[in-house]
Amino acid sequence: MTGAGSLIRSAEVLVTSPGRNFVTLRLTTEDGVVGLGDATLNGRELAVVSYLRDHVVPMLIGRDAQRIEDTWQFLYRSAYWRRGPVTMTAVAAVDVALWDIKARTAGLPLYQLLGGASRDGVLVYGHAAGRTTPELFDSIRSQLAEGFRAIRVQTSVPGIDKVYGVSSQPPTGRYQYEPAHRAPLPVEEDWDSRAYLRHLPGVVEAVRAEFGAELPLLHDAHHRLTPIQAARLGKDLEPYDLFWLEDCTPAENQEALRLVRHHTTTPLALGEVLNTIWDYQTLIREQLIDYVRSSVTHAGGITGLRRILDFAGQYQIKSGMHGPTDVSPVGMAAATHLSLAIHNFGIQEYMQHSRLTDEVFRQSFRWADGHLHPGEEPGLGVDYDDDAAGRHPYEPAYLPFNRLKDGTVHDW
Numbered sequence: 001m002t003g004a005g006s007l008i009r010s011a012e013v014l015v016t017s018p019g020r021n022f023v024t025l026r027l028t029t030e031d032g033v034v035g036l037g038d039a040t041l042n043g044r045e046l047a048v049v050s051y052l053r054d055h056v057v058p059m060l061i062g063r064d065a066q067r068i069e070d071t072w073q074f075l076y077r078s079a080y081w082r083r084g085p086v087t088m089t090a091v092a093a094v095d096v097a098l099w100d101i102k103a104r105t106a107g108l109p110l111y112q113l114l115g116g117a118s119r120d121g122v123l124v125y126g127h128a129a130g131r132t133t134p135e136l137f138d139s140i141r142s143q144l145a146e147g148f149r150a151i152r153v154q155t156s157v158p159g160i161d162k163v164y165g166v167s168s169q170p171p172t173g174r175y176q177y178e179p180a181h182r183a184p185l186p187v188e189e190d191w192d193s194r195a196y197l198r199h200l201p202g203v204v205e206a207v208r209a210e211f212g213a214e215l216p217l218l219h220d221a222h223h224r225l226t227p228i229q230a231a232r233l234g235k236d237l238e239p240y241d242l243f244w245l246e247d248c249t250p251a252e253n254q255e256a257l258r259l260v261r262h263h264t265t266t267p268l269a270l271g272e273v274l275n276t277i278w279d280y281q282t283l284i285r286e287q288l289i290d291y292v293r294s295s296v297t298h299a300g301g302i303t304g305l306r307r308i309l310d311f312a313g314q315y316q317i318k319s320g321m322h323g324p325t326d327v328s329p330v331g332m333a334a335a336t337h338l339s340l341a342i343h344n345f346g347i348q349e350y351m352q353h354s355r356l357t358d359e360v361f362r363q364s365f366r367w368a369d370g371h372l373h374p375g376e377e378p379g380l381g382v383d384y385d386d387d388a389a390g391r392h393p394y395e396p397a398y399l400p401f402n403r404l405k406d407g408t409v410h411d412w
């Protein structure tokens with residue numbers, strides 16, 4: 001259906017902070033059909049707000065909302081300055097809002113437009129963490145009780161004050177970990193790779209012994225190791241059969257993974273900070289990873305990520321979409337529709353949003369037996385509640401950064 005009614009009448013960039021910051025693009029057509037896109041880039045939210053508001057919105061008004069591929073190519077190529085997280089998050093927001101509009105216009109849940117369901121539900125992984133091994137065990141038990149059937153485990157390391165993925169507060173029921181701090185400046189954390197390498201394998205061994213062979217276990221090294229350290233860690237963890245080891249080295253050096261791959265059969269996941277198919281060229285062609293970690297939100301939307309995953313599929317590389325709380329419920333819904341539809345689905349991350357967040361973003365997904373399903377509402381199945389959003393104005397927040405013991409800045 002193309003005609004005057006499908007022209008974009010308004011494009012609003014909405015910012016709200018129900019517990020944490022979210023940026024949402026809302027497009028409305030002349031016919032009154034609304035589409036939502038997630039534009040949240042944790043700790044750099046307002047850069048995307050400006051990119052959209054100041055540069056993209058004026059170009060959207062009057063465009064045909066049905067022309068998704070053309071709009072994607074236009075935004076990507078006409079900017080001249082391509083790729084990068086700010087640009088690709090902005091492109092993603094427009095792309096997902098247009099898919100939402102197309103599916104709502106068709107009266108179908110988005111996954112139907114992507115080829116229909118390839119599975120009954122989307123296996124997701126939850127998160128467990130502990131400052132001590134007994135605390136980690138409790139955290140795993142509570143994730144199992146929440147219904148998760150695959151679990152990422154993160155642990156404190158003796159001698160390090162604050163470790164990625166582990167709250168410094170005692171656990172309070174449901175896993176809560178919000179890396180961004182509402183503070184005027186980034187919080188400093190500390191790091192010691194040798195201490196981490198000594199400590200982690202024993203913890204994973206204990207978890208495997210306690211919870212048995214069947215439970216898929218994942219771990220995120222969060223970009224901190226050198227290639228040879230990552231190779232050693234992969235080898236040390238082989239007996240415990242990890243589902244994946246994530247971001248073992250900083251993602252921008254694709255060649256680093258050659259060395260890691262050469263030494264270990266532990267499956268590797270990488271790419272939550274990558275944004276385009278070009279960032280994956282070497283990783284996929286040389287089969288250096290097993291899972292693509294990019295989210296719909298940060299990799300150019302459904303259109304951008306599907307292109308990456310089709311390329312990956314030729315090499316039996318599967319999806320493992322990033323799904324922390326800084327991907328909004330709109331971004332999570334888009335991911336879940338895509339995960340349901342593609343053939344080379346692997347697993348999806350799911351860090352449940354807070355009650356406050358869920359009041360702003362009304363959702364229709366289903367959650368049962370460790371699997372998500374996006375539901376049968378037309379479009380993404382998410383509605384934005386302006387009244388609830390208005391109660392939570394934007395608050396500046398930063399991700400932390402790391403220093404080594406001698407004061408050197410290190411990857412966080």
Ligand code: GCO
Nearest residue numbers: 042179220272323324326349
């Ligand atoms: C993950 C990620 C996140 C990131 C966060 C940054 O695997 O879920 O590493 O926890 O640190 O999304 O904004």
Ligand code: MG
Nearest residue numbers: 220246247272
């Ligand atoms: Mg990660």
